[in-house]
Amino acid sequence: MAENKIKIKYSTFELDGVKYKTILPERYKTRKKYVPVNPKLVKAFIPGTIMKVFVRKGRKVSEGDNLLLLEAMKMQTYIQSNMSGKVKQVYIKKGQMVSKGFVMIEME
Amino acid sequence: MRNALKGGGDKAIEKQKAIGKLTARERIIALLDPKSFHEYDLFVEHAAKDFDMDKKYLPGDGVITGTGLLSSHPVCIYAQDFTVAGGSLGWMHAKKITKIMDHALKLKVPLIGINDSGGARIQEGVNSLAGYGEIFFRNTLASGVIPQISVILGPCAGGAVYSPALTDFVFVVDKISKMFITGPEVIKTVIGEEISMEELGGARVHCEVTGNAHFYAESEEECFSQIKQLASYIPWNNTHKAERFPKKSPKTRQYKIDGIVPDDPKKPYDVRDVIKAICDDSDFLEVMELFAQNIVIGFARIDGQTVGIVANQPLILAGVLDVDSSDKAARFIRFCDAFNIPLVTLVDLPGYLPGIDQEHAGVIRHGAKLLYAYSEATVPKITVILRKAYGGGYIAMCSHHLRADFVFAWPLAEIAVMGPEGAANIIFRKEIMAADNPDEMRKIKVEEYKAKYANPYVAAAFGYIDAVIEPEETRKILIHALEISAEKKISSPAKKHGIPPF
16 A cells, blocks of 8 residues: 555466466475376385395396385384386495485386 | 462573563463453362372462453463473373363353473373373364464473364464474484474464464564454354444545555455455454465454455465465354354455465365355355456355355456456367467457456356445445344254365
8 A cells, every 4th residue: 555665576477378466475486396206216205214125236026025124213114116127226225324205226 | 379379489480581481370460451360270289109200399280270351351261381390281280271171161251271381291191191182172172162262382392282273263472482293303313304493383484384373473462462452353152243342434545445456457466455445443453464375364343343354365376275275264264153253255366276286285175175164154254356256266255156145246356267368268269270360369359258258247147246336335335234144044954063174
């Protein structure tokens, strides 16, 4: 209104072909970009410690085979392969701490 | 008795004051009407025996409970005393709280809880967990019967946070309030992520990011005045209406209604100016001011009567509906409905926010909350379409189809399935593609569509709009609509309860 004559810099926001002038909040601007899931990368779904590694580079595995044992939140979880194929690379070793999203094993 | 009144003693009190905090008793006295507070259970003591607890005396067991008056309204209140064993919650501490909660529910008066506690009293083990559970159960039982207000004036961590989360309004104060399920230390040990307490669960975070808190203050004093303000708008319980105040005109010189909304639907404006142009004394108490700002919710009075206002905010994100704004508005609508507060909805939105993040965050489920809340509400529902109402957004913003009692539209309102550009592109695709100059043809077709459909009269012809009104008439018509629907009563089909999408 009349008393606040501060010039606001508006951004353009397009919806259904219409371009609206508006303010884009920080949360909208910094929203997480979508990254498609790569089924060949076995990532840590939770931060934890590698207790055991069952496979080596070049090893053939079937769907459901144990790849490694991860301890997190006082629980030990067997991480299994979601596909049959060959192990392309192992990026972890026993005792290693991994953060969430860390690529542990890559399949060919 | 003097011992009990002193709480945790001089040293602990000094520490509390050093960080800008009042003591528990001072807080109650500062909040309630002078000399109205009556304390109960001052002499309650804990009965724990393990870990040498039997040798410890904890005054009042770390919590003060009682009744009093807030702006002449009776209330039940409790305040945790951080100076006594860090305000930790043991069994008797919890019993004092649940006793005053039972009182509040039985006497049908609002409940105010001031939280300032380190969490569960570990020495009391499973009994402190039981204590929390008993509190949560009562919060749920009281929900929708009496207003419940949580004031976070210190740490509120672990299970303790779920009591405020179950209540209607959460007040926080900068640098003093801290809420989280697991604190920075646990997060660091387990997850390896580092963050300060303030960044994790400080007042600003809960007001801006999580949406857990409803009111943000810079000091405890400001917080108490906010609580008093809120209390003036809401009734004591669900069988009452909010107190009626002498009516006041809006400050029309400052907020001139016909100059606020630009004719061009692409141009922004602050919808709060429209609210202030129609409500008494231009006085609007915004709720969750800092969260999901693309929708504005809050309390105002029209002709002296409290109304709950829900309005799209074109200033932010073009006023779209999304996950957070739907969630924010839905809960507010349910509060108003539970406590007999009529709803006034101001509509100006281009639709729902597109995006992978929105779809994956469940905009279907969260958006459905808004439909549910409006449909379920049986209080008077009055809608004014200020400018555009496109697509699903038109339906969701309390259309006739969700049983609004009155839907008004300003002359420049556009009620359509989508914006003219998008609609013309679909309907006239063939013509546009076949034209020698498709861009030129598109422009012609957009104009054609605008002329035919970008107005309130198509919807009015079907009876979806009750009347097209001039902006200057808005307040007058709202007063009339509220007056005429004052005795509104509808009964919903018999059921135990509905199953809203939450």
